[in-house]
Amino acid sequence: MLSNQPLKDKIPYNLITTFVFIGIVLGLPAFFYYLSPGWAFEPYGVIPLVFGSWVFLREPYIQIKRRKMEVLSSKYPDLANQITALSVYTNLRNRPIVMYIPAELPEVFSFGTWRKKYIAISEGAINRWSDPATIMSVITHEIAHIADGDIWKAGFPLYFMYWFFGAYIFIFLYTFPYSLFFKIFSPFRLSNGYPDLITSFTLLILNFAILLAIRFLFRMKEYAADAFSVKHISMADYVKAFVAPIAKNNSDYKKKRTAKEYFQNKISRALTFHPSIQARLTALQSPLYLISELPSLMFVVGIFAGIASCYFLDLNKSFALTLISEITFGFLSVAMLLNFQTLRERLLISRQNYIENTFSLANGVAFAFLVLVGVNNLLVNQKDGVYGFSMVIRQGVELKDALFSTFDVLLLIMILAPIVILILIFAAWLIINACSVNGFTWKPILLSSISIIPAISLLDFYILQWWKGSIITFSEIAFLLPAYLLWILVVVLFWRLVSRRQRNVNAEGI
Amino acid sequence: MNSQFYLSDQLTKEKIKKVCDGVLTDIAPEELILTDQVIEAFVTSLPESTNELDSANEYVDTPLGFSGEVELYTAIIVPIIIGVLSKIIASFSDENLKQAVNIIQGGKDKKGLEVEAKVDELKKEITIRLSNHRLTRKKATTITNRILHVIAEELSK
Numbered sequence: 001m002l003s004n005q006p007l008k009d010k011i012p013y014n015l016i017t018t019f020v021f022i023g024i025v026l027g028l029p030a031f032f033y034y035l036s037p038g039w040a041f042e043p044y045g046v047i048p049l050v051f052g053s054w055v056f057l058r059e060p061y062i063q064i065k066r067r068k069m070e071v072l073s074s075k076y077p078d079l080a081n082q083i084t085a086l087s088v089y090t091n092l093r094n095r096p097i098v099m100y101i102p103a104e105l106p107e108v109f110s111f112g113t114w115r116k117k118y119i120a121i122s123e124g125a126i127n128r129w130s131d132p133a134t135i136m137s138v139i140t141h142e143i144a145h146i147a148d149g150d151i152w153k154a155g156f157p158l159y160f161m162y163w164f165f166g167a168y169i170f171i172f173l174y175t176f177p178y179s180l181f182f183k184i185f186s187p188f189r190l191s192n193g194y195p196d197l198i199t200s201f202t203l204l205i206l207n208f209a210i211l212l213a214i215r216f217l218f219r220m221k222e223y224a225a226d227a228f229s230v231k232h233i234s235m236a237d238y239v240k241a242f243v244a245p246i247a248k249n250n251s252d253y254k255k256k257r258t259a260k261e262y263f264q265n266k267i268s269r270a271l272t273f274h275p276s277i278q279a280r281l282t283a284l285q286s287p288l289y290l291i292s293e294l295p296s297l298m299f300v301v302g303i304f305a306g307i308a309s310c311y312f313l314d315l316n317k318s319f320a321l322t323l324i325s326e327i328t329f330g331f332l333s334v335a336m337l338l339n340f341q342t343l344r345e346r347l348l349i350s351r352q353n354y355i356e357n358t359f360s361l362a363n364g365v366a367f368a369f370l371v372l373v374g375v376n377n378l379l380v381n382q383k384d385g386v387y388g389f390s391m392v393i394r395q396g397v398e399l400k401d402a403l404f405s406t407f408d409v410l411l412l413i414m415i416l417a418p419i420v421i422l423i424l425i426f427a428a429w430l431i432i433n434a435c436s437v438n439g440f441t442w443k444p445i446l447l448s449s450i451s452i453i454p455a456i457s458l459l460d461f462y463i464l465q466w467w468k469g470s471i472i473t474f475s476e477i478a479f480l481l482p483a484y485l486l487w488i489l490v491v492v493l494f495w496r497l498v499s500r501r502q503r504n505v506n507a508e509g510i
Numbered sequence: 511m512n513s514q515f516y517l518s519d520q521l522t523k524e525k526i527k528k529v530c531d532g533v534l535t536d537i538a539p540e541e542l543i544l545t546d547q548v549i550e551a552f553v554t555s556l557p558e559s560t561n562e563l564d565s566a567n568e569y570v571d572t573p574l575g576f577s578g579e580v581e582l583y584t585a586i587i588v589p590i591i592i593g594v595l596s597k598i599i600a601s602f603s604d605e606n607l608k609q610a611v612n613i614i615q616g617g618k619d620k621k622g623l624e625v626e627a628k629v630d631e632l633k634k635e636i637t638i639r640l641s642n643h644r645l646t647r648k649k650a651t652t653i654t655n656r657i658l659h660v661i662a663e664e665l666s667k
Contacts, residue, residue, distance in 0.1 A: 107575060108575055108576045109574050109575030109576070110574050110575075111574070138576045141576050142574075142575075142576065145574050150574055151574065154574065155574070218574075221574070235543070236543075239543055239544055239547065240547055241576065242544065242582065243544055243547040243548050243551055243582070243584075243585070274575075277581075277582055278538055278540055278541065278582075278583070281540040281541060281543065281544070282540040285540060285543065
């Protein structure tokens, strides 16, 4: 039941979300300014702001027209009266207009601008949440979004981001040094070569980082709206809203979806910013769970670490950008590993086997480190051959200080380590799927065994180099790698045989 | 053991709840808070046959809307548990039921080949029903085993 508590409570997590909002909206032009002072004021910096604002202000009117919305009181006056009688509604200074959407899919959402705010309820939602107490729970959740100003705090950065991405595509095309790969000049201007590549790469990283920040913002807003709602409605009543959709005619809903709608739904699920219902329930019951959202902001640490290193070491600007983007990318990769449920589940095969999983991860990291050191070693020594990546960086920024051989290793670790770990996990996953049969149970200890094999193989390369007295050639690596993969396969097949025998022994009841 | 299965029966509801909680504790403890309501929702909107029970607990994902990207495990498993429990109680005699419980719990019964086949069929059916939702094969198998294991535990009491 709704209490008569006035709506002057503090909105949960407001400080951090406001900080992220300011960071996105002000941080982007600031970063543009750092990249090139002109960009912040020329179209690249201004266009996203102007177009983002324009679309944001127009969006509610377009939504109302396109979705044929009407005022709810004209269709369901009783329901409209119940909503406007809610204490959380009446206590709002700027009260939203409650709209009705003639659509069968259950939808309840808030939209609008700084000035005018709306809550939209579809016909499907009215049927699905037919119990008055439950629909009021859902409406309270939406009112919480409006009370917190989420429409502009989360909505505006999203539109800003869309337009920023458009401007970014242009800058990427503009700065991309085509001459590096296609032996032609840039279609826009004379290429600056490697420094341009670094700028393009930095922008790419920045886009990805901002996308994560907006995702974080949206998710925190949902958790905050839930936390706010349970201050006014009992937890038992509130969770009914999560359950209600299963109660009525859902088979009809399933049948009515066309292939196109199904496809659209799949796409929107892939790009969704919403936390899962499970995550929302967990956060409601134990707010400490929200700490697991923080890795999304790890890139901020990366950017600050990069900027601080550049400032204190007095580095060249191009090199500084590289360092910032690479450290940021490293942190982003870690965030991805920690944040995305599916990936985390693949990584942590079983919750009970932390030690084995940590062991296998450590092996993966060790392997990545050895690869990086090895690659760096190969590249640095091939002075007369094709320039490797570390030479590219040095040439581009014209820095030949000995200090940078150390930095090269650091940069390579930041770039390659997460990628190599991901590839390793993916390869292990492929092997598991290829070799698994009924009755074959995957054991984390086996993952550990497999993940350590590449590390051993790399050590073998080093031993081989020491024995030969010269650097290992690519043809030798090309010969040895399949041999190690074969070894992995033998281990897996052996395990499969053992587990099958074990199964047979159990089946005979001995 | 009672050979009849009435969903509205309080004892049956409690049995379903115990099985559901037993499975959820393992796969999604955060959803334990929902069990009563989900069971109630299915019991009140009961179709003619328990085989028709299924959930479509999906939402439209609008920014700042009341939605979530994943289906509730509770909504997925409750209709399955109801179906499996009713099937087990209806199709196994008391002696067969003991054999079935033994087989599910990992033991073997040389006389129970027919029962074993039925249990395998049941297992297959649950996995297929789970796979219709957005679950990986591995997850579906894990949940199937868990459901059967908890049901066996419950029935052996």
